[in-house]
Amino acid sequence: MRKGIFITIEGGEGAGKSTLIEQLSNIMLQRGVAVITTREPGGIPISEQIRGVILDRSHTAMDARTEALLYAAARRQHLVEKVAPALEQGLMVICDRFVDSSLAYQGHARGLGMDEVWSINQFAIQEFMPDLTIYMDISPDIGLKRIADASEREINRLDLEKHSFHEKVREGYLQLLQQNPDRMVLIDAEQRPEMVFNDVLEAIDSRFAGFYATDVKL
Numbered sequence: 721m722r723k724g725i726f727i728t729i730e731g732g733e734g735a736g737k738s739t740l741i742e743q744l745s746n747i748m749l750q751r752g753v754a755v756i757t758t759r760e761p762g763g764i765p766i767s768e769q770i771r772g773v774i775l776d777r778s779h780t781a782m783d784a785r786t787e788a789l790l791y792a793a794a795r796r797q798h799l800v801e802k803v804a805p806a807l808e809q810g811l812m813v814i815c816d817r818f819v820d821s822s823l824a825y826q827g828h829a830r831g832l833g834m835d836e837v838w839s840i841n842q843f844a845i846q847e848f849m850p851d852l853t854i855y856m857d858i859s860p861d862i863g864l865k866r867i868a869d870a871s872e873r874e875i876n877r878l879d880l881e882k883h884s885f886h887e888k889v890r891e892g893y894l895q896l897l898q899q900n901p902d903r904m905v906l907i908d909a910e911q912r913p914e915m916v917f918n919d920v921l922e923a924i925d926s927r928f929a930g931f932y933a934t935d936v937k938l
Contacts, residue, residue, distance in 0.1 A: 722851075724807035725928055728818040731856030732889050733879055734863030735909045736916065737816050740856070743917050744814055744924070753931075756806055759816035761794035764801050770794040775876035782877075788826040788837055795819065796844040804848065812931075818850055820896055820904075825878070828892030829885050849903070852927050854920055855893055856909035860886035863909075 727744075729737045741757050748755040761771040773779065774790050795818070806813050819841045827837035860883055867879055897904045905923045909916055 722807050723810040725812045725852075725931060726803065726807055726815070726850045727812065727924065728815045728820070728850040728853045729856065730817060730820045730824075730853055730893065730904075731909060732858055732860060732863050732886055732893070734866035735856035735858045736866075736913065737856055739913065740854075740917060740920060741814055741816055744920065747921065748812060748814075753812055754810065755812040755814060756802075757814045757816070758798070758802060760798060760818055760821065761791055763798045763803075763815075766801075767794040767798045770797075775878065777875070777877050777880065779877060780880075784826060784830040784832055787830070788822060788832060788840055791822050791826065792840045792844040795822075795841065799845055799848060815850075818853070819845060820853060820855075820893070823896055824889050824892030828895065829888035834892070834895075851903075852924065853900070853904045854923065855897055855904050855906050856916070857890070857893070857906050858909040860890060 729741055731737055745755055745757045760767070761774055762768045770790055770793060774782075774787060774794075803813055803815065819838075822837050822841055823834045826832050827834035864879070864883070864886065867875070897906055907916060907919050907923070911919070
């Protein structure tokens with residue numbers, strides 16, 4: 721039985737996932753919760769190398785199925801090497817992206833089909849799913865503008881996709897939200913950052929009351 725809590729943060733480009741995860745980590749540490757943060761693809765050396773291949777701006781010829789398989793491979797290694805051991809130790813794991821990203825990006829936006837991409841990932845994760853998934857909803861117009869305005873952020877291959885691709889990504893996430901209402905929670909990522917954080921923290925606290933003290937606020 722899983723001892724820890726596995727929370728994933730999902731969303732389109734520019735949704736603010738990285739900032740949110742840092743804030744969540746800080747508040748949990750203040751509360752005395754043993755927490756680690758990580759990301760997909762990446763989080764460990766092998767998966768970070770795969771990430772470099774996937775997101776390299778020069779790899780525009782990459783086939784959609786190749787992309788999906790690379791994500792699944794990175795996910796598998798990350799899961800068995802970092803995520804699963806941490807949860808077995810009773811830690812809270814907050815991960816930037818997981819399987820829902822593949823379903824939205826490769827399954828829906830790339831047109832491979834969510835069922836097909838889910839089959840690939842079932843092999844990779846063996847039905848290992850998050851306890852809670854926070855979906856940061858943002859329109860592509862706003863998200864891509866945020867990226868363009870953030871000079872410190874490196875532009876990767878997915879950022880170069882057409883606007884219609886990012887619209888399809890959002891459509892895919894909204895479909896997943898409808899299909900998984902018990903696991904996924906929608907957060908309006910177009911709000912002020914402090915409102916986004918408060919909404920996310922409330923969603924986490926309401927789900928996992930009793931796992932940790934909730935009387936400490938930022």
